[in-house]
Amino acid sequence: MEYVYAALLLHKAGKPVDEAGVSSVLKAAGVEVNEARVKALVAALEGVNIEEAIAKAAFAAAPAAAAAP
Amino acid sequence: MEYVYAALLLHKAGKPVDEAGVSSVLKAAGVEVNEARVKALVAALEGVNIEEAIAKAAFAAAPAAAAAP
Amino acid sequence: MEYVYAALLLHKAGKPVDEAGVSSVLKAAGVEVNEARVKALVAALEGVNIEEAIAKAAFAAAPAAAAAP
């Protein structure tokens, strides 16, 4: 998940979520960066509205919680 | 939430969530780091089992769902 | 409600929930302290498992939140 967090961090910081950005954030965290994973992440994010995806998350809790005993 | 993302990035990468780590991750993301917030974050996480805190998601997050428009 | 908050604050801080503690917390918050109420609250909380009550609250609140529109 560290790759996803790096992407979210960049997004929140108003920076472009590109390979260079993700790599440098991960490196700063002391992570040994896997170029292929960075590429895969950035490719998967193409065309994705991160803000919208985040907004949908809030609702996620409800069904699970409701089902709890 | 950048600070929280940075903390989780470090945690998921298996790195200690300390002031130096959080600061350097934030800086790499181009965030202007607020020392006090970093300190507050690290202090808040002291003694917290992050894995457990994350797992509680559904319950704690539920009011958020209700609050959403 | 201030009185209950004062009690919770002491409890979370790992301090005994006694008359002196509740009174001094309330005073620090600028509340004019009603001695009788402090006594009554402290007496009533004797034998109450605050941790359990709090834990149950989180669970119980979730479905309610989920049901909200």
Added chain:
Amino acid sequence: MEYVYAALLLHKAGKPVDEAGVSSVLKAAGVEVNEARVKALVAALEGVNIEEAIAKAAFAAAPAAAAAP
């Protein structure tokens, strides 16, 4: 949560939720105050309508009470 309880105590007592207030309430409870967390709390509460936020809780708590044995 001690910091939050302190903030709500002040709010309920009709006092301003500022750094001095939160610190003194926490100190009265015997808590070793972390200045950074106090600052973070007060900053995070800026612009937040506390009354509205906790009104949602009352709603959530009602069914909880009903469900209690």
Added chain:
Amino acid sequence: MEYVYAALLLHKAGKPVDEAGVSSVLKAAGVEVNEARVKALVAALEGVNIEEAIAKAAFAAAPAAAAAP
């Protein structure tokens, strides 16, 4: 489940889920292929809408999450 994984792989790759396809995927994974099982799967899939079947998967996961300790 190997047979089902193989079928899903073909389906997701936009390839026909036929006997030749399933057999060759399984063989490539080093699975000793049971012709009758392949035939049974392919025949049975004629009446199954794979997209529909897997759409339900995500929903099925939710209650499981709630039930988790």
Added chain:
Amino acid sequence: MEYVYAALLLHKAGKPVDEAGVSSVLKAAGVEVNEARVKALVAALEGVNIEEAIAKAAFAAAPAAAAAP
């Protein structure tokens, strides 16, 4: 997702989930293999207990399904 299914297939077949294995399974399915994606997948799975991971219910599943068009 075909890459993930290839990994699952290899895992179930008791074979190592490595680049060679994933590539050959994908090729058998007639997929034009993207080396970078294979590398990313294998890297992501390093150190992951697949058996445990697939059994874990993802709480994010529900909204994902709901969000699907």
Added chain:
Amino acid sequence: MEAEAHHSTHIPQWKKDEIKNIVDNVHSHRITGIVDVRGVPASSLQVMRQQLRGIVTLHMTRNTLSNIAFNSLPEDEKARILAEHIDGQIVMVYSNENPFRLYKLLEATKSKVPAKGGDIAPEDIVVEKGPTSFKPGPIVGELQQVGISAGIEGGKVVIKQTKKVVKKGEKISAKLAEMLGRLDVKPIEVGLNLKAVVEGDTLYMPADLAVDEVALKGMFAQAAGHAFNLCMEAGIATKDTIEPLIQKATMESKALAVNAPIFEKEVMDIILSKAEVEMLAVAKQVAGKEDALDEELKS
């Protein structure tokens, strides 16, 4: 049939042609099967034959001739084994479909019909209690005679008790069959009942061919769930998983912020309401105790 087999030299030409016809069909089709058509009226059989035309060839012939035909096949041909399944009212089927598809096609021809006297119950036959459409009359006695407890209520005949009237595998008497018919109970399944089919070197029995589609759908859902869970746990970003991954990260962040707590603007309302809920929960514990709560909390 033994006699005929032993005196094959005296077989008339038309029989020889028919035997050759069977052997040719076995060799020219991907699969050959034996189908039990007991209880299927000839007219229905014609309809089924029409419906299957082009996919499955139904070949009605004498059992003796098919027996000879199968036995005349080379020793190493698996289809020889079909001779063992020739018994009763059967037809041969040839197809180029796979055995599973054949099984499904033939299963689809089955329907439920009333029992006739002498039929064997394919499963336990149970008559449910409840009202019937019969007006009072001799029917009550007739039902009683076959062990069905009947009576009259509100001017109608009612079955008083749920009763298992025949056990699976037992013969249904003529009288009971008549009563079941009048009660509209249809316990007999008729249709093309595949007994055995050979494809290449493999003999398939019905049990091998019945695939539970509901269970299969469940397995696909499960497999898809596995893939999804693995992606969530390992953080595998694909077009399908990136949004759920973002949501997972968002929820984890919020959960951590609320539970730690970390004072972030985005979650302050949740943190505050959590504190309030906790306070109210503790207040509930002391409710009713004299003076422990202020007026606001008592209400």
